[in-house]
Amino acid sequence: MIEFFHTKERLRFLLFVGAIATPILLVSAWVVSSMESSAAAKGEPNDKGGLHYRIQEKSGAKELPPALAALVAVPPNTAMTDVSVDTDGAGRVTSAAVKAFSTDDFKTVAAFYKPTLAPVTTDSAASLEGVRDGYEIRISHEKKFFDNDPYKDRTKIEYTINPAKK
Template sequence: MIEFFHTKDRLRFLLYVGAIAAPLLLISAWVVSSMEESSAAKGEPNAQGGLSYRIQEKSGARTLPPPLASLLSVPPNTAMTDVDVTADSTVRLSSAAVKAFSTDGFKTVAAFHRPTLSPVTTDSANSLEGVRDGYQIRISQETRFFDNDPYKDRTKIEYYINPVKKP
């Protein structure tokens, strides 16, 4: 097989093929990746008859999915890198889990969200819980970092949002 490339013509042919194929493969991979990201950000049908949204972006989600955007704002200096939202057929949020990384400490992030929660049910050094518009929102500082976390030098914050269960 290696002997096939001993002539200059055959080697030149291989280089031409590579010069044409490499950019085509890279462009194709980029197009497919962009299409997958945009479809996940726009929502994909789920078993509840609604949509599921999944955004994983190292630099932070540019926009939050509509069911989540009305409940949660992105604090300054914070990147929401992993957003997983499920909505039912009425586009009402069923559940949401968000991982974010902030250059600010947890106290600053909690202070940003505290005014929007009424009532605040838990307020500690690394956790804030409360209710907003019929949803239980828990914001906590996570101390464990995983290999796939995009930032290890920032404050890791996790958000969990679920509808309030009626007694």
């Protein structure tokens, strides 16, 4: 096989083909990746008859899924970088997990949400839990950072949202 490329013409041909194919492959990979990310952000069908939303943006989600946006707003100086939401057939949230990073401290972020929760069931230095519109919402200050976390110098906040138990 290697003997095939011993002549200069054949080697030039190989380099010519490589010079043409490489940009085409790179652009194709980028287009496919963008399309997959876009589809996940718009929602993909799940096993509950609803949609599964997955948004991963280092600079923060530009727009939250409608069902989640009705429950939580994005506080100032905060970027929701990893959003995973499942809805049922009626468009109600069945579960949601969100990772966010804020330049503010956790106390400021908790103060932003505290008036929207009624009743507040837990209010500590590292966690705020309460009920809103029939959902249990937990907002916690996470101290542990992972390698894939986009920001290490900000306050890491995790949200967990589930329907309230009756």
